[in-house]
Amino acid sequence: MSTRAQTVVLSLRDKILNGHYAPGARLNEIELSTALAVSRTPVRAALAILAAEGLLDYVPNSGYVVRSYTANDIEGVYAARSVLEGLAARTVAERGLSSGARGLLHQNLTETETIAQRTEWTEATHDTWRRLNEQFHEVIFADACNSHLCELIEKSRSIPLLKTVKFRWHDAQTVKNSFTDHAELFDAIARGQSARAEHLAREHVYQAGRRLVANWRKAGIGENISPRQNVSDAA
Amino acid sequence: MSTRAQTVVLSLRDKILNGHYAPGARLNEIELSTALAVSRTPVRAALAILAAEGLLDYVPNSGYVVRSYTANDIEGVYAARSVLEGLAARTVAERGLSSGARGLLHQNLTETETIAQRTEWTEATHDTWRRLNEQFHEVIFADACNSHLCELIEKSRSIPLLKTVKFRWHDAQTVKNSFTDHAELFDAIARGQSARAEHLAREHVYQAGRRLVANWRKAGIGENISPRQNVSDAA
DNA sequence: TTCACCTGGATTGTATCCAATCTAATTTTA
DNA sequence: TAAAATTAGATTGGATACAATCCAGGTGAA
Structure with a gap:
């Protein structure tokens, strides 16, 4: 830099x-x-x-x-993100998955599957899963070859605390469901089933958003911000 | 300011x-x-x-x-914008049109209809139509009450030359078709037909984008930019 | 001739100084 | 006492001076 x-x-x-x-x-x-x-x-x-x-x-x-951001704001963010990722999935399905992306997604799914079968969840496992999850989505919307779309999705992912709060809903069943969603989405894209791919991506993101909003609301983030709170208080 | x-x-x-x-x-x-x-x-x-x-x-x-922006870039911008405006229309249809928005849209349609029946097209008429068209869309996505969605759409509308080039496709038939689209979209939203509203909005924006991309390509905008061109040359 | 190097001019990046504005505590006044 | 006015302090906004970088043209040697 x-x-x-x-x-x-x-x-x-x-x-x-x-x-x-x-x-x-x-x-x-x-x-x-x-x-x-x-x-x-x-x-x-x-x-x-x-x-x-x-x-x-x-x-x-x-x-x-x-x-x-209030919980309602986050709901709106995910509503937008779901249609954007739906568009990305549809686009890739229509134009065909690049060989590079296909390889990355295949490997990603393999690694995710092994993670999903673990019974013990350490901090490191959480991080790995987070990384794999992010990468899966990134590969897809990067392969859509629509830079504006990428910017919009990137903006929708750049929200204060989003990554931190997401951290809390990594339980075993959620991870297994997420893996299944990814596998089906990959299948739809690989087969060129664009409408199915769009709907799967939308629903997958929507559900993730719903879980996140629930945690956001439970944690009470974005409400009752004390005025003129200072930087030095934030650490 | x-x-x-x-x-x-x-x-x-x-x-x-x-x-x-x-x-x-x-x-x-x-x-x-x-x-x-x-x-x-x-x-x-x-x-x-x-x-x-x-x-x-x-x-x-x-x-x-x-x-x-190349013509392909603009294609991507409108692909994204179409799903975003589709989401906005669906949201408003589901949550119900506010009375204020209903009034604005109704008046907008009335004015647009009188414009659409004109045979003579002056510069001022073009401007009026442009303003009405923009306002129609703005009222809808503002009424979705999703600030993040508004920001994304705003970003998709803030592209250099977009407004300037749009200027060229205001012929009589296009305006009449656009009026019909708006009227149907309003009908769907007002009746709470969310899926129909989403599809109409998506298709309406998509078609506008396709016309714009054609003109963009015809005008050759975004290609062969001379390096280090200076501000003083741009006037 | 051609390629590498160098140098001067122009433009951007950073630091600092001063002005303008806001905030909060204090004082004044009804 | 309570509310309005004032003033001191802190913080941001803007201008300017200087440093760092880049680019183009020229100079020199192979």
């Missing part, structure tokens, strides 16, 4: 998405610049960019706060 | 979307700052924001150029 501003963007984006800065937390330019050992200039540029991406809320002459 | 940076963002975004700065045109910080009578600081902030929005391409230590 070339410029300091871009380094700061990467650093802050990561911390926001992973919950190091909680929703509602205020990002102070001076604190950040001293913490990151750069001047205010690249920090300001980074904050402006992250706000344009939708990760921060900006109020002129006041500052930036980490954007917070 | 409060800060200078935001003023510059509005000004530049407008000029990029309307083709005042052609795709591939290079945006020089100093030229812009003198032209807009501000220092480089707000200009730099604005450029970073517009790049984050996807309107500009950024190369570190080199600068910003207006992003250019």
Whole structure:
């Protein structure tokens, strides 16, 4: 990564998405610049960019706060994401799976299957499954060869705390169901059954969203954000 | 608008979307700052924001150029937009049209119908029709009450030259067909026929996209961008 | 001639200074 | 006492100076 501003963007984006800065937390330019050992200039540029991406809320002459999503917001995000991933699956099914993507998906399914049969779930197993799950979806929408679609899906996946909360619904049955969904989706795409692929992808994402929304609501995320909460409180 | 940076963002975004700065045109910080009578600081902030929005391409230590879309890119944009507007229509149909939206759509259809029956097409008529068409879609996806969905659709509508090129397919028959589509979509939504509403919206947007792509291809936009073309050449 | 190297100009990236604005505590006044 | 006004502090917004980088043209040697 070339410029300091871009380094700061990467650093802050990561911390926001992973919950190091909680929703509602205020990002102070001076604190950040001293913490990151750069001047205010690249920090300001980074904050402006992250706000344009939708990760921060900006109020002129006041500052930036980490954007917070209610459970209803998350429901909307997944509603959109389900039709987008449905489109991606349909597109790939219609245009034909590239050989590279076919290989990646095949291997992904093999690895996922072995994971799904485990009885013991360590932190590392969780991480592996998360990675495999993300990769499966990424391979599909990358193979749709629609850069705009990729950007929209990427935006729908870049929500503060989304990855953190997702972490909580990895139980054995969920993983097994997810594996079955992936296998069927792969089958539909590989056979060029575009309508089936679209419906399977939509439903798969929709169900994942419903589980996530339930946990979001249970955890009470996005509600009762205390005003003017500061960065230093977020760690 | 409060800060200078935001003023510059509005000004530049407008000029990029309307083709005042052609795709591939290079945006020089100093030229812009003198032209807009501000220092480089707000200009730099604005450029970073517009790049984050996807309107500009950024190369570190080199600068910003207006992003250019090929006809294939536009095809992808409309593929995504069609499923998103389909989702919006379905959502509104399921949750019920708000009374405010119902009124706006009804009046919009009335005005559009009178326009569609005109035989003579002036520049002003074109503008009016454009405005009514945009408003019809905006009212629907605003009434879906899904802010994330609105952001995604907004992003899909914020493409350099999109509005400019759209301008060319306003012939009488197209407008009449569009009016019919809108009327049927309104009917489906008002009756709560969510599946029908979704399909109509998808198809309506898809057809509009297909016409636009044809014109995009015919005009040869997005191809053969000369390297390092400058702002001053773009006017 | 051609390729490698170098150098000057232009442009972007960063730091810092000052101005403008907001927030919150304090004081004043009814 | 309570509400309005004021003022001090902190924070953000903008301008400018300087450093780093890139690009084009020119110079030199093989």
